[in-house]
Amino acid sequence: MKKIVALAVLTLRSALNSRIVLILGLLLTLVLSLFPLHLQGDGTAPGRIRILLEYTLGAIVTLLSFSIAWTACNAVAREAADRQLQLVLTKPVTRLQIWLGKWLGLIALHSAFLFTAGLILYFILLGSLPKATSPSAKDWEWAHYQVLNPTTESIASALDHRLEEARQKGQLPSKGPIPQRTVNYYSLEIRRSLATLAPTTHFAWSFELPPEADKPAAPLRLRYQFSASRWERNPVPLVWRFQSSTNVPAFVLHQTAYAEQIWELPLPPGLHPGTGPLLVTCENFATNPPTTLIFEPDQSIHLLATHHDNGLNYFRGLLVLMARLAFFAAVGLTAGCLFSTPTALFFTLFILILLSLGTSIREVAESGVFTISHEGEEIGAGAFETPILAVHRAANSILDPIQSLDVIHQLGGQERISWADVGRAWRLYVALWGGIFLLAGLAALRRREFGKPENL
Amino acid sequence: MSNPEPPAVITVDGVHKIFRDFWGRPKVHALNGIHFQVRQGRVFGLLGPNGSGKSTTMKLLLGLLRPSRGSLKILNADPQDVGVKSRIGYMPEESYLYPYLSPDETLRLYGQLLGLSEHENRTRTEELLEMIGLTHARRRPVGEFSKGMARRISLAQALLNDPELILLDEPTAGLDPLGCRQFKDLILHLARRGKTIVLCSHLLADVEDVCDRIAILYNGRICADGRMRDLLQESRICRLSIRQPSPALIDELQQTIRKTTGQEAAIDHPSRSLEDLFLSAIRSAEADQTRPSGALPEGRLAPFLSGPPVSETTPPAASPP
Ligand SMILES: Nc1ncnc2c1ncn2[C@@H]1O[C@H](COP(=O)(O)OP(=O)(O)O)[C@@H](O)[C@H]1O
Numbered sequence A: 001m002k003k004i005v006a007l008a009v010l011t012l013r014s015a016l017n018s019r020i021v022l023i024l025g026l027l028l029t030l031v032l033s034l035f036p037l038h039l040q041g042d043g044t045a046p047g048r049i050r051i052l053l054e055y056t057l058g059a060i061v062t063l064l065s066f067s068i069a070w071t072a073c074n075a076v077a078r079e080a081a082d083r084q085l086q087l088v089l090t091k092p093v094t095r096l097q098i099w100l101g102k103w104l105g106l107i108a109l110h111s112a113f114l115f116t117a118g119l120i121l122y123f124i125l126l127g128s129l130p131k132a133t134s135p136s137a138k139d140w141e142w143a144h145y146q147v148l149n150p151t152t153e154s155i156a157s158a159l160d161h162r163l164e165e166a167r168q169k170g171q172l173p174s175k176g177p178i179p180q181r182t183v184n185y186y187s188l189e190i191r192r193s194l195a196t197l198a199p200t201t202h203f204a205w206s207f208e209l210p211p212e213a214d215k216p217a218a219p220l221r222l223r224y225q226f227s228a229s230r231w232e233r234n235p236v237p238l239v240w241r242f243q244s245s246t247n248v249p250a251f252v253l254h255q256t257a258y259a260e261q262i263w264e265l266p267l268p269p270g271l272h273p274g275t276g277p278l279l280v281t282c283e284n285f286a287t288n289p290p291t292t293l294i295f296e297p298d299q300s301i302h303l304l305a306t307h308h309d310n311g312l313n314y315f316r317g318l319l320v321l322m323a324r325l326a327f328f329a330a331v332g333l334t335a336g337c338l339f340s341t342p343t344a345l346f347f348t349l350f351i352l353i354l355l356s357l358g359t360s361i362r363e364v365a366e367s368g369v370f371t372i373s374h375e376g377e378e379i380g381a382g383a384f385e386t387p388i389l390a391v392h393r394a395a396n397s398i399l400d401p402i403q404s405l406d407v408i409h410q411l412g413g414q415e416r417i418s419w420a421d422v423g424r425a426w427r428l429y430v431a432l433w434g435g436i437f438l439l440a441g442l443a444a445l446r447r448r449e450f451g452k453p454e455n456l
Numbered sequence B: 001m002s003n004p005e006p007p008a009v010i011t012v013d014g015v016h017k018i019f020r021d022f023w024g025r026p027k028v029h030a031l032n033g034i035h036f037q038v039r040q041g042r043v044f045g046l047l048g049p050n051g052s053g054k055s056t057t058m059k060l061l062l063g064l065l066r067p068s069r070g071s072l073k074i075l076n077a078d079p080q081d082v083g084v085k086s087r088i089g090y091m092p093e094e095s096y097l098y099p100y101l102s103p104d105e106t107l108r109l110y111g112q113l114l115g116l117s118e119h120e121n122r123t124r125t126e127e128l129l130e131m132i133g134l135t136h137a138r139r140r141p142v143g144e145f146s147k148g149m150a151r152r153i154s155l156a157q158a159l160l161n162d163p164e165l166i167l168l169d170e171p172t173a174g175l176d177p178l179g180c181r182q183f184k185d186l187i188l189h190l191a192r193r194g195k196t197i198v199l200c201s202h203l204l205a206d207v208e209d210v211c212d213r214i215a216i217l218y219n220g221r222i223c224a225d226g227r228m229r230d231l232l233q234e235s236r237i238c239r240l241s242i243r244q245p246s247p248a249l250i251d252e253l254q255q256t257i258r259k260t261t262g263q264e265a266a267i268d269h270p271s272r273s274l275e276d277l278f279l280s281a282i283r284s285a286e287a288d289q290t291r292p293s294g295a296l297p298e299g300r301l302a303p304f305l306s307g308p309p310v311s312e313t314t315p316p317a318a319s320p321p
C-alpha cells in the first residue's frame, strides 16, 4: 500500500510538473469566470440552472477528460521512453502496484480539480439564481426531481396479433423471421394508438411509486406534453384525475393546455398513501373543434418526486463524473502500457470520441445501415451491410450503458441522481471497465520489455 | 587454502538475446550463448567494447529484458521475481532519474519503493547524501545537475537497501578521476563486507583495480574469463625494482644476468599511471584550497554501509533461496 501511495504521489508530482496542469487550471478558471457571466438563460431559475450546469459543467468535464487522458497516456509511455520506468522496475514493486499507483495519482489530481471547480460552480449558481416569483415557487424552482415513469403495459400479445394480421394482409412476408426494425415499428404503432385520445375519450396511466415519493413537505408534480391533431393556436381543455387504489376520492384538475409544450402541474400533498399504484387519467374535452391528442409513449408523461437536498444531489452527480474520469484514466494508462506516446494518445482520443458518437452508433445498430427501399420493398441486409451492422451492434452493446449515464444533462434538468445511480456508475466505469483495462494494462506491462538501450 | 567455493549468486546459462523488430524479424543478435557464474562476495567485471552486450546482460539479470534462449538465475530466483529485487542494487549506465525531483525526494522515493521504514529511509537518505557530497544541493531538482552529480545520486539509490548484490553499469562514466578513485575504494570496501558486485565497463583501469574475476565480452560472446590474477600474470617474466640505483650497480647486474642466463635484461623507468599523477596533483592542491565542488568527500562513508568486514577464511553464509 505504501508503495502504491509513493507511486501515486510521484505521478501527481510529474503531472503537476508538466505544463498541461497549468493550462488546465487556467482554462478552468476561464470557464468558471466567463461562462456564468454570458449564459443568462431565460430568466427563470430552472432555465438558469439548466444552461449554467449543462454548459459550464460540460466544459469543465470535457477539459478534465482530455487532461486525464493525456496525462494518463504519458504516465507510463513517457517514463518508458525516458527510461525512468527501468529503474522503478528494478525495485521490489509489482506491475499491479505501478498501474494502481499511477491510476490513483491521476484520479486524485483530477478529482481535486473536479470537486474544486464543481464547488465554485455550485456557489456561483446559488448566488446568481433569479428571484423566485413567490415564496412557494422557490420551493420547486430550487429543488430537484426524481422522474417517475408510468408502468409500461405488456403489448406482447397485441404485437403478435398485429404482426399476424400484417402477414395475412400480405404487408409482411408470410414466412420467415421479421426484421427487428419492423417489429419495433409495429410495437411503437401499438403503444401510440393506446395513448391516442379521441375527443371525449380518456386514457389512464398507472404509476408504481416508491414509498417516499409523496412527502407532505415535497408533494408530487405532473409533467406532460402532447401533440394534437389540429395545429391551431387554441388550447385544449383537459381533465386530469388522480386516484390511488384505496378508497380516497379522486383529485380532479381542470386545465386548458397548448399542444407541443412541456407542462408542469403542482399536485397537492397526500395523493399517494405510500403503497399501491397511483392511477393518472386524462380526459380529452376538445370537442369544438374536435381534436385528437397523442401522448408519445415513454416521453409524454411523468410524475416528479420533489427533493430538496440539492447539494447532496449535485455531489452525487460529481461522484458519477469522477467515475467517468477514472475510466478515462484507465484507458489512457493501459494505452500507455501498450504503445508509445503518440499511438497511446491516438487510441485514447479514439475511445473518447467513440463515446461521444454513441447516439449515432445506436441509431445504426437499431435501424440498419441502409434504409433504401425499392418500390416499397425493403432490400434486406446485403453482404456488405451485415458485418457493418454486427460491428455497430457490438459497439452499441458496450456504449449504450455508458451513454445512459448522462449526468450533466440530468443535473441540468434538475433530475435526481440516486445513490443507486452512483453505484451503477462506479460499477460500470470503475469496477467493470476499469478492471478490464487494468488487466489489459498488466498483461502489457508484463509482456513488454522495458530495457531500452541508452542513447536511443 | 582449501576454502569451499562460496555459493553462486548469479548463474547465466547459455543465454542468447536477439532483438527483434515490430514484425518479429531479428535485428541484432546481442548475446550469443553466454555462460558465467558469479559467486558470493566476489567483484566480477564484465569487460568489452561498446555494443558488445554488457548492458544487455545486466538488464537480463534484472528482468528488464527476457532472454531469447537460455536461463538466468539471480540470488536463486528468476530475474522476473519481484521479491528478490529488494536484495539487489542497480546503477544504470545513464541516470534514469526523475528530473523534477530533488536528490532528497529521489532517495526517499526509492526508499519507499524498497519498503524501508520511514525512520530508516530518512537516516539512510541523510547518510548517503553526506557520503556522495550532495547535501548542499539536496533541494535542487536533479534535472539541473551535471552528469557526475546525477551519477552520484544514481549510485546512492543503488545502495539504499544495503543490497547483497550490486550491479553497476559503467559506474565511473562521468565521474572525475578523484571520484573514480573514491568509487573504487567504495567498491573494495563493499566487497570486504561480503557484498557481491558485478560491474561492467570498457575502462580497463577501473576493472583492473577492483575486480577479482572478469569476463571479456566481444560481439555477444565471452572470449576470456577467469581470475584477474591468472589472466594478467605473465609468470615466465620477472621484474626487479630498485630505488635510485647507481649506473655501476646496473652494469654489474646486467653482466651477472648475461653471464648466468645468456639473456639481455631490459631496463626502463617505470612511469606512474596518469591516474596516479592526477590524483597526487589534486591532493597536494587540495591541501591548501577548498575542495572542488561536487567531489566525493574523502573517506566518508554512509554509516549504515560501514559494517565489519567479512573475513577471508569464513565464507559468507549461503543466501536464503
Ligand atoms: N532494446 C534494444 N533493441 C534493439 N537493440 C538493442 C537493444 N538493446 C541493446 N541493443 C543492441 O544490442 C547490442 C548490445 O548493446 P549493449 O548491451 O547496450 O552494449 P554495451 O556492451 O555497450 O553495453 C548493441 O548492438 C545494441 O544496439
Ligand SMILES: [Mg+2]
Pocket: B054, B055, B056, B093, B169
Ligand atoms: Mg552499455
